[in-house]
Amino acid sequence: MRALSNSITIIILLVLALIVAVPFLVYMQNLNLNQASVQPSISNYVYLRNLQNQQVQSGHPGLYYNPNGSILIFYSNGTFVPGTFVPPSNLTIVGILYLNPQGVWQNITTYSYPIKVYTGNSLNLPSYTKGRPVIIVTSLGNVYFLTPGSAIGPYSSAGKGGLEILSQIYSTNGPISISVNATTNINGYARNYSTPVAFPNQTGTFQVSVPQYVYYQNSSGYVITGVFHNWILLGQGTVSDPRSGSVTVSLTGQPLVLIANYSQLTTKVTLTLVSNLNQPLNVSVNGRIVTFTGTTTLTVYAGFVNFTVITLQANYTVNSTAIEHYTYTKTLFQVGANFKVYNTYTFILFSPPNSFPSVELFYTNDYNYYYVTINQNGADSSDVLLLNGTVYSYGSSYWIESGNYSFSPTVTLYQRSGSCNGQQYCTLAAYAISVNGGAKQPVPSYFVINSPVVITVYYKITEYFYPL
Numbered sequence: 001m002r003a004l005s006n007s008i009t010i011i012i013l014l015v016l017a018l019i020v021a022v023p024f025l026v027y028m029q030n031l032n033l034n035q036a037s038v039q040p041s042i043s044n045y046v047y048l049r050n051l052q053n054q055q056v057q058s059g060h061p062g063l064y065y066n067p068n069g070s071i072l073i074f075y076s077n078g079t080f081v082p083g084t085f086v087p088p089s090n091l092t093i094v095g096i097l098y099l100n101p102q103g104v105w106q107n108i109t110t111y112s113y114p115i116k117v118y119t120g121n122s123l124n125l126p127s128y129t130k131g132r133p134v135i136i137v138t139s140l141g142n143v144y145f146l147t148p149g150s151a152i153g154p155y156s157s158a159g160k161g162g163l164e165i166l167s168q169i170y171s172t173n174g175p176i177s178i179s180v181n182a183t184t185n186i187n188g189y190a191r192n193y194s195t196p197v198a199f200p201n202q203t204g205t206f207q208v209s210v211p212q213y214v215y216y217q218n219s220s221g222y223v224i225t226g227v228f229h230n231w232i233l234l235g236q237g238t239v240s241d242p243r244s245g246s247v248t249v250s251l252t253g254q255p256l257v258l259i260a261n262y263s264q265l266t267t268k269v270t271l272t273l274v275s276n277l278n279q280p281l282n283v284s285v286n287g288r289i290v291t292f293t294g295t296t297t298l299t300v301y302a303g304f305v306n307f308t309v310i311t312l313q314a315n316y317t318v319n320s321t322a323i324e325h326y327t328y329t330k331t332l333f334q335v336g337a338n339f340k341v342y343n344t345y346t347f348i349l350f351s352p353p354n355s356f357p358s359v360e361l362f363y364t365n366d367y368n369y370y371y372v373t374i375n376q377n378g379a380d381s382s383d384v385l386l387l388n389g390t391v392y393s394y395g396s397s398y399w400i401e402s403g404n405y406s407f408s409p410t411v412t413l414y415q416r417s418g419s420c421n422g423q424q425y426c427t428l429a430a431y432a433i434s435v436n437g438g439a440k441q442p443v444p445s446y447f448v449i450n451s452p453v454v455i456t457v458y459y460k461i462t463e464y465f466y467p468l
Contacts, residue, residue: 049140055089056144056152061117064257065146066196067168068177069130071096071123091117092139098129105135114139131174149175151234151257163237163251165208167195167260169216169226176224178216180260184208186249195260203253208239209246210260213350215304221287223348225303226262233258267302269351272358277326281361282310302353307331308346309361321371321452323399326363334358371452373397378459380412380428385457387447394457400449407447409457425465432458 056062064072073091093115097105110126125134136144144152149168167180182193186206195210216224228245237256240248249258274295275281283290286306290298309328316324331342333349335357351357374385376394385392386408392398409430420426432440434456447455 045140049142052089052091052138052140052142056091056142060089061091062152063136063144063146064151065134065148066166066177067131067148067175069125069127071125071134071136071146073117073122093117093136094139095135095137096123096125097135097137098125098132099134100132108134149259162255163199163249164255164257165193165195165197165199165260166257167210167214167262169214169224169262169264170229171216171224171264176216178214178226178262180210180214182208182210182260203251205248205250207246208249208258212245213265213303214262215348217306221284221306221308223286223304223306225265225301227265227303229261229263231258232261265301265303265353267353268299269302269353269355269357270297271300271305271351272297272356274358274360275363276361277314277316277363279314279316279326281314283361284308284310300351302351302355305349305351306346307349307359312345314363315369323369324365325367325369325401327366328361329364330362332360332362334360368402368450369399370402370449371397372400372449373454375454375456376459377456378428379409379430379457380414380459383410383412383428383459385409385455402450403448405447405449407444409443409459420461420464426461427463427465428459429462430457431460431462434458 061073066072094113096108096111098108100106108126108129111123115123131148133145133147136146138144146152163186165182165184166177167182168175168177170176179194179196182195182197183190184193184199184206185191186199186208190207210228212228214226214228216226218224229243231239231242231247233239233242234257236252236254237258238250238252239258245260249256271285272295273283273290273292275292278294280291280293283292284307285298285300289310290296309331312328314326316326318324328345329343331347333340333342335351335355349357349359374392374394374396376383376385379394383394385394387400387405389406411430412428414420414426414428430443433443434440436454437456440458443457
């Protein structure tokens with residue numbers, strides 16, 4: 001019996017061992033299978049992440065942080081490294097961060113993430129990020145750092161080369177993206193284009209020229225003038241003289257970004273302000289209000305100046321009985337022997353360095369106000385004088401604009417017998433006027449006011465009414 005009991009015990013132990021061992025063996029097998037499948041996934045992820053880096057660096061797509069506050073995503077579908085080809089890809093952006101003034105990277109929440117880019121695109125950044133570095137995070141975990149004016153990959157929308165022309169003023173606060181008039185014969189004949197402008201699939205040699213002076217105007221009206229400094233080249237290509245505004249450009253079958261870089265003009269000139277009206281006038285010079293009378297001078301930066309005439313109408317008091325009214329008509333701007341007439345009230349002036357510019361404002365006397373006294377003789381207290389329908393009370397003085405006025409004294413119907421020479425009803429009406437105390441004359445239909453004047457209106461009974 002004891003031997004049988006031991007045998008049963010051994011069998012039970014073997015069964016328990018099998019119950020525990022089988023699931024364990026299954027678990028170990030699955031664990032090995034999972035590890036074997038995870039390793040290729042990790043390798044595939046690393047491959048895709050590295051491939052995306054190659055694609056961005058090759059312009060498939062490339063990234064450019066435009067100083068005007070936008071991120072340009074562009075596809076350049078050529079082969080940029082001899083003997084290699086990197087295919088274009090779709091780019092999925094899961095986050096864009098900017099470095100705030102406190103030095104903290106902060107997520108830009110104005111976008112709806114993820115942002116899927118399949119073709120060239122432009123992302124306009126919020127105004128509060130202007131001039132700040134940004135970071136672009138992709139779905140594959142790549143992080144791309146950009147500062148204003150920088151690029152990752154050859155910035156061009158071209159296929160086998162091509163040219164992008166941009167322009168900027170490098171001010172004391174950093175680069176400011178501007179639009180200038182660029183002239184080029186890249187397509188075989190000279191033509192003007194406004195930057196930024198792209199010319200895809202271009203090779204060869206051609207000319208490009210930009211103005212020597214340009215300007216940028218902010219929201220407050222202040223103008224910054226830029227003088228051409230140099231060309232900045234991003235990508236492959238050459239220019240004949242980076243310090244010249246007119247250059248010969250040679251492409252090498254690869255994209256080239258050509259940035260016309262201007263430096264802020266800080267030379268100052270003396271601007272003379274003159275007016276033919278000897279009254280205080282207000283003008284705005286680069287957003288700053290200036291009040292002057294007759295003639296004055298002020299110091300401004302050379303180059304472009306934003307000028308606005310604020311006082312468009314003015315009154316000039318000649319004496320106690322006359323006020324002349326003037327209206328702005330034109331401005332004469334002169335630099336040396338050269339001059340230009342502006343018939344508008346706001347314009348952009350240009351004063352080269354070492355010049356002595358002057359601005360003369362012209363006003364025309366279009367009408368005047370005169371001191372007019374209106375009296376009466378024999379009228380009722382309720383009677384008034386109407387000039388062009390406006391009521392003027394007798395025994396009062398007014399400032400009235402010069403001109404031709406309809407003349408209409410009111411008529412009164414009396415109902416008091418004592419006022420009507422014993423009759424019950426009578427009509428009291430104007431029958432004559434005198435001017436400045438002169439002789440009586442008939443009541444006119446129209447009266448011309450062109451000087452200070454005293455008008456006296458004479459009334460009398462003109463009709464009687466008898467009860468039936």
